[in-house]
Each structure stands twice: as structure tokens, then as C-alpha cells.
Amino acid sequence: MRLDEAKRAVFFDVDDTLYDHLIPFRKTVEQVAGPRIPLAAFPYEAAYHRLRYHSDMLSLELGGAGAMEAGAATDYMRMRRFQLTMAEFGLGLTDAQAEAMQAAYIGCQYDIAMFDGARELLEALIRRGDAVGLITNGAPGHQRRKIEAMRLDGLIPRELQFVSGALGWDKPDARLFRHANARTGTRPENSVYVGDSWRNDVIGALEAGWRVVWFNHRRAARESGHEPTREASSYAELRALLLEG
Structure with a gap:
């Protein structure tokens, strides 16, 4: 054109x-981490900004968005960003917990x-x-x-x-x-x-x-x-x- x-x-x-990209993130935290943290006091916006930061940095390490469609490396990056983010706010996640958070996040991301x-x-x-x-x-x-x-x-x-x-x-x-x-x-x-x-x-x-x-x-x-x-x-x-x- x-x-x-x-x-x-x-x-x-x-x-x-x-x-509003924060909405699927908030839904994910409430769904997966809710039993482990006081949701009313959780700093969703601050954590959301850190998730985006870690997403960008990990994506760059893997070669950028062109390498991010699918595969084990992409799955690891998407899981790892939740571990890094939530650890900054006092919530350690096992690999299984981070994978559950990523699965919930994807489930919310297209309901926008x-x-x-x-x-x-x-x-x-x-x-x-x-x-x-x-x-x-x-x-x-x-x-x-x-x-x-x-x-x-x-x-x-x-x-x-x-x-x-x-x-x-x-x-x-x-x-x-x-x-x-x-x-x-x-x-x-x-x-x-x-x-x-x-x-x-x-x-x-x-x-x-x-x-x-x-x-x-x-x-x-x-x-x-x-x-x-x-x-x-x-x-x-x-x-x-x-x-x-």
C-alpha cells in the first residue's frame, strides 16, 4: 500500500x-497466587511493570520477538519472567507454579x-x-x-x-x-x-x-x-x- x-x-x-494489559496480569495473580499473598495489598501495577521489563530482557536474550512464537526456549522465558517478577515482591515460585501462572496468563490474554x-x-x-x-x-x-x-x-x-x-x-x-x-x-x-x-x-x-x-x-x-x-x-x-x- x-x-x-x-x-x-x-x-x-x-x-x-x-x-488495559494490566487486567490479564491481575486476573492471573488472583487466580494462581491468591491463596499465598494478601491480594488487597499487592502492588499490581509495580509488578506488572517488572513483568514487562523481564519479558523484554529475556526476549532479547533469546533473539527477540521473531524467535518467540513457540518452543522450549520460549516456554522457559515465559515461565522465568514470572519467577523473576514475583520474587521481587516476596513470592518465590517453583517451576510448576510459574508454569501454572503462565498458563493462566495466556488464558486471560485474549479475553480483552x-x-x-x-x-x-x-x-x-x-x-x-x-x-x-x-x-x-x-x-x-x-x-x-x-x-x-x-x-x-x-x-x-x-x-x-x-x-x-x-x-x-x-x-x-x-x-x-x-x-x-x-x-x-x-x-x-x-x-x-x-x-x-x-x-x-x-x-x-x-x-x-x-x-x-x-x-x-x-x-x-x-x-x-x-x-x-x-x-x-x-x-x-x-x-x-x-x-x-
Whole structure:
């Protein structure tokens, strides 16, 4: 698909940007670890951030998302991330317990719904004539099932959906964003990326020359001297920035 290079492109991250990624994690902890920890006091958001950190680091050790579709190494990584995360919060997990947590997590991950206002914003941007797409880290099959669960194929053509595991680069590698520009015939200076992760989304898109709206709905701290173009904490704010700003 080739677009007018003057056309504005607005691309979105998927996990914890289009839907609340904390919900399946919270359900998993409650289901598997509930009898062992005081759930009312458990710091779900802090633990969720550490799970994502360990996922990223272990994935890199295995060769990135392109190597993460299936296999014993992938199974080990997904189990190990739960051991490392929960140990930081005082809960040691055996291999069997971590495997049970991973199985519960996968069972919850495709039972998802978009943030309030997310679909409406995508529809409004498309009606305005923007090229609206996705750039997401992950194994292709895994991310496809999330996209299908949110019924996004009816809104966003497959040609505008870029999954790192199918391409060989993971965010924050700027080549992923440059590839999206090359495939869609758009320019970095006319491209906006919306994402929640400082490390993957803000740094990656900025270093590719894109403008970035940091969707900081979890009030996370900045991790470097990079400066996002704008920051938003809700879809109401995103709508104002992208449609009215």
C-alpha cells in the first residue's frame, strides 16, 4: 500500500495502549497466587511493570520477538519472567507454579476489550483521512490473536499492521518505524506514534524521527532525557491532542 508522502500517519502500540494489559496480569495473580499473598495489598501495577521489563530482557536474550512464537526456549522465558517478577515482591515460585501462572496468563490474554474511547478515536482519525496503523512487539501469532480479539481488522488493513516478530526488529529499534514509513510511503516528519512504554515506544519512535504522544496512563517516571512531543493519560486527552491539537 503506497500513500501520499504528505499524508499524516498515526500509528498505535497495542499492549497497554489500545487495551488495559494490566487486567490479564491481575486476573492471573488472583487466580494462581491468591491463596499465598494478601491480594488487597499487592502492588499490581509495580509488578506488572517488572513483568514487562523481564519479558523484554529475556526476549532479547533469546533473539527477540521473531524467535518467540513457540518452543522450549520460549516456554522457559515465559515461565522465568514470572519467577523473576514475583520474587521481587516476596513470592518465590517453583517451576510448576510459574508454569501454572503462565498458563493462566495466556488464558486471560485474549479475553480483552479496548480502552473506552479507543475505537472511537481510531474511527475518527480514519474518517479524517489519516493513515492509521499498528506497530507492536511480539510473536506474530500471539499479537494477531489480540488484534482479532479487539476486532481491529475491520478498521485497520493488514498492510498497516506491523508486528516485530514477523519483521526481525523489536522496538525500540528505529528500523521498525523506518520500515513502516517505507512500506506505507509516509515520511517520519508526518508520522505520529502513540504508545505507553518509555523504552520501546518513546525512545524508538523519537530516534526514527517521528513525533510521539506518550500514553502515560500509569503515571510512570521518565527513563531518559528524551522528550516526547506530547503526553496524555486518557483517551479523552489523546482525542484532544490528535484531533483538535
